[in-house]
Amino acid sequence: RRIRRWLRRSRALARERPRGGRYLSAAAEEELAQWVLTQREQQLPVNEETLFQKATKIGRSLEGGFKISYEWAVSFMLRHRLGAQARRGVTPPRKRRAQGDAGAFIEFVQRQVRTQRLPLAMIAAVDELSLFLDAEALAGGRRGESALQTVGNGEPWCELVLTVSADGGVLPALVVSKGHLPSRAAAAVPDSVLLESKENGCDDDELMELWAARVWRKHAECRGASRGMLVLDCHRAHLSEEVLAVLSAAGTLPAVIPAGCSSRIQPLDVCVKRSLKNFLQKKWRERAAEPPDPDSSALLQLLLAWLGEALEILGNCPELIRKSFLLANVLPAPGGDPASPRRNGDEQEELIAAMERRLEIAGSGESSPEFPENDADAAEEADPEILHRLFEGESEAESFYGFEEADLELMEI
Structure with missing residues (x-):
């Protein structure tokens, strides 16, 4: 009241x-x-x-x-x-400058899709997800439920790089961690996860260079496509010389989202990242109810298993991934007539609800x-x-x- x-x-x-x-x-x-x-x-x-x-x-x-x-x-x-x-991140922002920046970006990417006739498998979106561990919460019994966090100022426990394509595909996720897995556990890492263990971690530039070499280059080679487009935000690491060199060699045009506009025009932000974060935090809270395991390699092994489970589910719902690209306006609307902002907002809510049902987090308190x-x-x-x-x-x-x-x-x- x-x-x-x-x-x-x-x-x-x-x-x-x-x-x-x-x-x-x-x-x-x-x-x-x-x-x-x-x-x-x-x-x-x-x-x-x-x-x-x-x-x-x-x-x-x-x-x-x-x-x-x-x-x-x-x-x-x-x-x-x-x-x-x-x-409703896909509804037009109230900020005039953001409206203009987003509109110019949408016009640019849709023109490239039409004029270059880009294959949907080579129109992709990439973004990072940093995971932080609160050591005090981890050692605090029930408070350990909140130990896994997705914002922070310090060094992250793990860095995930997620990539999806406009045909509904989910590319392998790159995970960079300071921890190491025993050889038997390393052999059990899901095929959809590429693990890099770095004792001292890696900076943003190195992270994206690893992703470009291990994920995008192999994807482009497997597809045998001469042209592509990658939607990514304006973080400086995305525009390093090494990353741009890999994209150029693969004939991939970087479509850089204007600052402050990702919630509206980044396909991963429409649905996937939110749902994946909620899924991982749900799994973490369930784990927190069990006796704590201080072994960091055991925690990493759990995370990789959860991530593999989530990626398998995402890979089985390509229609939801494709819809994310449409709602972000990266792909032109069917028939050429864009939906109203209110309709887009309604469809985003429906998309998130559908994804949460697939991941079994709807009604769990996470959504x-x-x-x-x-x-x-x-x-x-x-x-x-x-x-x-x-x-x-x-x-x-x-x-x-x-x-x-x-x-x-x-x-x-």
């Missing part, structure tokens, strides 16, 4: 906010929203401290200063569709409810537990997504 009341007042304040002084201008908020999206694309944590620091830096030029508050922060999240549970963006009445009638989950994150590193109970109490005053 308290959350409903606060949301009503928050929406009213958002409509009535003054144009100067305490609040950021529309252009300043657009800059801040772009920063949040870019941080998320790089799996960097956005919490209260970093958000407020960035907002303060942007707001320094305002006459009378800029007053930070939790109420402003969550209102900002809702206005710019930055809620942790948002499922996240969508907050109604355009229907205030629906929010009024929502289950209080669902409203609570709107503001919950998976770890302390994501505390920007959720606020302490005490903070919500203060907002009532």
